Amino acid sequence: MxxxxxxxxxxxxxxxxxxxxxxxxxxxxxxxxxxxxxxxxxxxxxxxxxxxxxxxxxxxxxxxxxxxxxxxxxxxxxxxxxxxxxxxxxxxxxxxxxxxxxxxxxxxxxxxxxxxxxxxxxxxxxxxxxxxxxxxxxxxxxxxxxxxxxxxxxxxxxxxxxxxxxxxxxxxxxxxxxxxxxxxxxxxxxxxxxxxxxxxxxxxxxxxxxxxxxxxxxDGTLSYKAFLYKLGIPEGIEDLPPGKPLPLEVNCDYLHGISFHKGCYIGQELTARTYHTGVVRKRLMPLLFEELPSKSFSYDEKIVDECGNMIGKFRGNEKKYGLALMRIAETLRAKSITISDHKLIVSKPLWWPQELQQQSVSVDKK
Structure with a gap:
């Protein structure tokens, strides 16, 4: 129209x-x-x-x-x-x-x-x-x-x-x-x-x-790539290397990109099975570096909490904004989060559905 x-x-x-x-x-x-x-x-x-x-x-x-x-x-x-x-x-x-x-x-x-x-x-x-x-x-x-x-x-x-x-x-x-x-x-x-x-x-x-x-x-305007990372949104093969990510872990459902009511399509079986279990423990989340990083990080580089436990894997960054695949519950419970001794702030995307926001808050208070 x-x-x-x-x-x-x-x-x-x-x-x-x-x-x-x-x-x-x-x-x-x-x-x-x-x-x-x-x-x-x-x-x-x-x-x-x-x-x-x-x-x-x-x-x-x-x-x-x-x-x-x-x-x-x-x-x-x-x-x-x-x-x-x-x-x-x-x-x-x-x-x-x-x-x-x-x-x-x-x-x-x-x-x-x-x-x-x-x-x-x-x-x-x-x-x-x-x-x-x-x-x-x-x-x-x-x-x-x-x-x-x-x-x-x-x-x-x-x-x-x-x-x-x-x-x-x-x-x-x-x-x-x-x-x-x-x-x-x-x-x-x-x-x-x-x-x-x-x-x-x-x-x-x-x-x-x-x-x-x-x-x-x-020239100092926030770039589109940094804007996407600030919101926690992936785009392109750098964020989604072909053959590696799972649709629900990259928030395709929250971004209105997947239908659970249509007929068959290639790759549907695993996605439908995950949907019916109702459990997605890892999702892409936005990162904010407390200081502008002085080095580059590799895809899948470990992100750890204050105890040294791995709670996420790095995906990419544009200056101080970044993206990572994080274990939601462990991330919200962590007191401090780092990657190669660089301190991070990992936040819940503000556009996630309200129900998940409420679930995240309840986990955070434990």
Whole structure:
């Protein structure tokens, strides 16, 4: 469904007492004009899947439900799994304005592998799978102040109340195309902002004109990667090495990327079994270094508590923000957490469902 640009951007605005639209920016002083950032995501590329059987074809391969598009969704978050139920690729699937045409956004370093994966399962289906290369760029418009206060957390928990295993796309049914610039709401979380697909010859300034002229562009602005780590959200093969992670441990369910009601898909058995047991003891959680680390850390490097017990494994970091797979109960009980003698603060993501927040608090008080 295409909507007017003014309505599409309303989540970023509020009304004053007179009913006039004002920009909803967090201001820390008169010199700070905006907290929004527009960034070209150079590590993301697109595949195009088209044909009369494209939807049914993807339905049997991804964790989410392609039927959401029939209900009006503009895009959705999903994973491709291998036959053992391990994550191969994290993607965002976009519905083109043309019928039976979909874009699949993935890590640019995995785009060739994903294309081969799709072609392997295509068999005789009437589906074309094309690598769009550098013809279309992926951009993100995000607000670096989102989830920066308890108020943001409380508001979001109300939205997620009762949805311990949410699926679907947060009812994100808005998209807009202007002069070869395609704009979609991010399907994972409401405050992740807007995903933008634009032809490569379109400059940043042109996209900015279509969105907001007051965006921050300074060199000291929080990068998109650091923004994701600050929230505890993985993206790409660095955070999700193909064939290693499990879908529920990387919070795919909390990010509205998995359906437990659709038919069979590759890798479904282990995921469904874990869901029915109702137990996920390890999940990705955001890290905050107390001091800017002076060294790099390897994937899977041990994170320990004050007794030297391993309670987590390192995944990645961008300056002081990082991501790790942590044992939830042990992490919340720990008095101090370190990695190679670097002190860490590990927090519960503010966007986790309310029920899990309450469970975590009860564990923390023991």
């Amino acid at each position: 295409i909507v007017h640009l003014r309505n599409f951007l309303l989540p970023f605005y509020k009304l004053d007492k007179l009913g006039k639209i004002q920009k909803q920016f967090v201001r820390y002083g008169s010199l700070q004009a905006s907290a929004k950032v527009l960034e070209h995501l150079k590590t993301r590329n697109l595949l195009r899947v088209r044909g009369s059987e494209a939807s049914d074809f993807l339905q049997g391969l991804i964790t989410n439900d392609m039927k959401h598009f029939e209900e009006g969704a503009a895009n959705l978050y999903a994973l491709f799994l291998n036959i053992r139920g391990r994550v191969l690729y994290d993607v965002i699937v976009y519905k083109n304005q043309k019928d039976d045409v979909y874009y699949i956004e993935c890590d640019s370093r995995a785009v060739d592998s994903l294309q081969k994966h799709l072609k392997m399962y295509r068999v005789r289906r009437k589906v074309d799978i094309d690598n769009l290369g550098d013809s279309i760029n992926v951009w993100a418009l995000f607000d670096i102040t989102r989830y920066s206060s308890n108020t943001d957390a409380d508001n979001n928990r109300q939205k997620l109340e009762g949805l311990i295993f949410p699926c679907g796309t947060l009812n994100n049914k808005s998209s807009k195309v202007i002069d070869n610039i395609m704009m979609y709401e991010d399907p994972r979380l409401p405050n992740l902002g807007i995903r933008i697909l634009a032809e490569s010859n379109i400059e940043k300034s042109e996209i900015q004109k279509r969105l907001n002229t007051d965006m921050l562009n300074s």
